[in-house]
Amino acid sequence: MGFHIVLVEAVAALRTSEIIGKTFNIVKTNLITILNNFIMNKIITPKFNGYAVSNLLAFVLIGLSKLLLDMRGLNAGIFVFSEFVIVPFLMGIISTWYWKNLQLTGRQLTxxxxxxxxxAIALSYIFLKEGSICLLIVSPLLLAFIISGAFAGRAMFRQDNETLNVSVLSLLLLVFVVDSISLHEYKNEVSDQIIINAPVSKVWPLVVEYDRNTDPDKYWLFKAGMPSPVQSTVDGHYVGANRKCIFSNGYTFDEKIVTYDINQNLTFDITRQPRDPEIMGHIDIIRGQFILKDNHNGTTTLIGNSWYKLYVFPTWYYDWWAESITRNVHLRVMDHIKHLSEKK
Amino acid sequence: MFLFVVKYLNFLKSVPLLPHLFDGLLRLHLLVFKPSVLSLIDEIETEVSKWKGVKITSHKYGGLQFNYKQKEIGHIHGNGMLDVLLNKTSKQYISDNKRVREHHSIKSSGWISFSIVSNNDVQMALKLLAMAYNLRYKNQSDLYIH
Incomplete structure (x- = not known):
């Protein structure tokens, strides 16, 4: 009798565990279905796909561009024209393909x-380690081409002409590949001049080295956080001497004097640039120069020249920025020299 | 800004994608500073797309282009500037409206320009586009939009 009770209890326990197991499986299956539905219907929507696929494509294309440059033995750090023009334009087209059934208005699409x-900008900040000023500079170009691509895509997909669509995309990809394997080299010089109400003999020592500039920055990018030049030091007054240009964030450009014509010409080559993400791989300042001209009326014309190499394309966009920044670096230094020279 | 670029940098329009960049920047500017104008452009687009035989495409220099049977009747730039192709008679008919001007770059032609800035401009823009549409329609010996 005792054995029978034990057996019945054991069978009941087994059934209970079986029921619990089955219930658990049902709950598990339902949860997976709910989660699946949630992910598919609420997260992986056409809107999400438009963002995700276009950004993924952009990163794949940028990687491909680096690979093509590397395979051709070119500087893989260069950002070619296509990465800022073709890639965002394609991003716009691709995103619109996912959004084509959402009936977006022009305002919504923008x-x-x-x-x-x-x-894309946030991902570049995280994965490409780009500086915030760089991203600020690139953002109008990127946003405008994504918008243009989106509207071009909308027009393309409205016409529903597959041959045309494939032709446009193939042409853009062809431009991308040709651009990626082409040689990219760009050098430029920026020159500025000011008149200083002081004789050359008073200006010259301040051109060679000057005390810390504590005046507030005027240029909007300096105000926005871009470092500005504050001080120059030298370890000698001769050709071959080392000169340093110190920036507001503590970064230093190491320079070597290559021309030292007293009261006339100070030229220096940049031997080491700071490893700042804002400039690293995007621009190389090659040489700087100050020319002094005696106006024979107690005033001096001070000319500042800089030579640089750009590694970001298209130059019609980036050189405009590079010129503006270089000009404002010149003016900050030259205005400080003027202020110090004209001090009684 | 738009007129400055059109007047002095017009030669750059043949650079591939550069006009599109400019149009994209204009749209971005509208989105940030005058988003309501984008809605007005949408209103016009929605209305014109209902007209028989009208197709909307991308303009060669960026912006929305309205075609009737593959012939352009007008386009809207990213800043809300509407350009419409009329003829001399139609141009005279609307000459009393000071807001309707000669086309911003093609002078002494059938083209006119009109800036969309407020709600009231939607009706005028539609009227101008309807005039251009009717001109093409007339040539097709078909119906008119009134």
Whole structure:
């Protein structure tokens, strides 16, 4: 009798565990289905795909561009024209393909495209380690081409002409590949001049080295956080001497004097640039120069020249920025020299 | 800004994608500073797309282009500037409206320009586009939009 009770209890326990197991499996299956539905319907929506796929494509294309440059033995650090023009334009087209059934208005499409661009900028900050000023500079180009691509894509997909669509995309990809394997080299010189109400003999020592500039920055990019030049030091007054140009964030450009014509010409080559993400791989300052001209009326014309190499394309966009920044570096230094020279 | 670029940098329009960049920047500017104008452009687009035989494409220099049977009747730039192709008679008919001007770059032609800035401009923009549409329609010996 005792054995029978034990057996019945054992069978009951077994059934209970079986029921619990089955219930657990049902709950598990339902949870997976709910989660799946949630992910598919609420997260992986056409809107999400538009953002995700276009950004993924952009990163794949940028990687491919680096690979092509590397395979050709070119500087893989260069950012070619296609990466800022073709890639965002393609991003716009691709995103619109996912959004084509959402019946977006032009205003919505512009807004969505801006969000897409901001995602790309955030991803560049995280994965490409780009500086915030660089991203600020690139953002109008990126956003405008994503918007243009989105509207071009909308027009393309409205016509529903597959041959045309494939032709446009193939042409853009062809331009991308040809651009990626082409040689990219660009050098430029920026020159500025000011009149200083002091004789050359008073200006010259301040051109060679000057005390810390504590005046507030005027240029908007310096105000926005871009480092500005504050001080220059030298370890000798002769050709071959080392000179340092110190920036507001403590970064230093190491320079070597190559021409030292007293009261006339100070030329120096940049031997080492700071490893700042804002400039690293994007621009190389090669040489700097100050020319002094005696006006024979107690005043001096001070000319500042800089030579640089750009590694970001298209130059019609980036050189405009590079010139503006270099000009404002010149003016900050030259205005400080003027201020110190004209001090009684 | 738009007129400055059109007047002094017009030669750059043949650079591939550069006009599109400019149009994209204009749209971005509208989105940030005058988003309501984008909605007005949408209103016009929605209305014109209902007209028989009208197709909307991308303009060669960026912006929206309205075509009737593959012939352009007008386009809207990213800043809300509407350009419409009329003829001399139609141009005279609307000459009393000071807001309707000669086309910003093609002078002494059938082209006119009109800036969309407020709600009231939607009706005028539609009227101008309808005039251009009717001109093409007339040539097709078909119906008119009134």
């Amino acid at each position: 807004g969505y495209s801006c969000i897409n661009g901001l995602i």
